[in-house]
Amino acid sequence: MTRTRSGIAGWRSPVVIWPAGLVLLTTSIAVATTIGPSDLGPSDALSVIVDRLGGPDSGLTRIAESIIWDLRLPRAVLAAVCGAGLALCGVVLQSLLRNPLADPFVLGVSSGASTGAVMIVVLGVGAGSVGLASGAFLGALFAFGLVLLLGMVAGGTTERMILAGIAATQLFSALTSFIVFVAADAEQTRGVLFWLLGSLSNSSWRDVAAVGAVVLIGTVACLLTAGSLDAFMFGEDSARALGVSVLRVRIALLVVTALVTAVIVSTSGAIGFVGLVLPHAARAIVGTRHGMLVPTATLLGAIFLVWVDTAARTMIAPQELPVGVATALVGVPAFVVILLRRGRRT
Structure with a gap:
């Protein structure tokens, strides 16, 4: 029994899990880049990357190089970055709000982004100076500001924040539906609905840089507050007794998760279940300590979304x-399995 436990503890250590996760993520991106109608292999993808980084010529045609560098590779990398960010936000919100069903959209950020995007596409608000992604980002920030204001006015407790997020979600969902119903034609409605369901088809390296920078900053911020997140799991009173500035830390982390979610939604639309399911999977592997949980969840989220997006486009x-x-089709059964396993343990 002792050997078994020590063996499990050994493979669950960060020395094993994180390097293995990085290798698996890199391999997933490389393989996903080669999947599609064009006859391209991992060696072709590697040669193009080396070429673009200043190495020898890839030897491929310009069309083949463009397929890898301009279409598939930025899409695969953006999927990884978005998956990592959504899983990160899920970890923070589930711990901060002490709600296992919390996900990045619980604060109404997704609904606000949807409304902002629809106002640009359908109503033409700010057309020419504000694009769809910018409109979605502004809408997400406005929704979060409204949730934060309502939650603070109502007392600033965890329960009040959740209720404010639910109210904002319903409000902006209704506004989005109203705008589409009243002002959109059939073509606009189809385009908006496709974007609202999540799409990485228009990925670019600019999107990768913007989302990647925000997700990296958010990850660092969450790692720096890992001890506070551990304390929040025992309740606000316990966290306060341990010296945590509850209100300040909560607002700071809510702002971080809102910004990360807003940037992701503005580039990829609403992608659900990643922030809900992957944190539970990470806890099943490494436990609840956030120093281990945050990096593990981000790696799992990145790998998960790379493969789900690959399946969705093929x-x-x-x-x-x-x-x-696609994430809903995969995430719902996975979440049911997690719930059943947790129920058996209790």
Whole structure:
């Protein structure tokens, strides 16, 4: 029994899990880049990357290079970054709000982003100076500001924040539906609905840089407050007794998760279940200490979304399935399994 436990503890250590996760993530991105109608292999992808970084010529045609560098590789990397960010936000919100069903959209950020995007596409608000992504980002920030204001006015407790987020979600969802119903034509409605269901089809290296920078900053911030997140799991009173500035830390982390979610939604639309399911999977592997949990969840989220997006763009080719639909199809059964396993343990 002792050997078994020590063996499990050994493979669950960060020395094993994190390097293995990074290797698996890198391999997933490389393989996902080669999947599609064009006859390209991992060696082709590697040669193009080396070429673009200043190495020898890849030897491929310009079309093949463009398929890898301009289409598939930025999409795979953006999927990884978005998956990591959504899983990160899920970890923080589930611990901060002490709610195992909390996910990055519980604060109404996704609904606000949807409304902002619809106002740009359908109503033409700010057209020419504000794009769809910028409109979604502004809408997400406005929604979060409203939630934060309502939550603070109502007392600033965890329960009040959740209720304010639910109210904002319903409000902005209704506004989005109203705008589409009243002002959109059939083509606009189809385009908006596809984007709202999640899509990485328009990925670019600019998106990768913007989202990656925000997710990196958010990850560092969460790692620096890992001790406070551990304390929050025992309740606000316990966290306060341990010297945590409850209100300040909560607001700071809520702002971080809102910014990360807003940036992700503004580039990829609403992608659900990643922030809900992957934190539970990470806890099953490494436990609840956030110093281990945060990096593990981000790696799992990145790997998960790379493969789900790959399946979404290939399973019904030449059409493309919205990635939010694919994550729901995979995430719901996975979440049911997690719930059943947790129920057996209790």
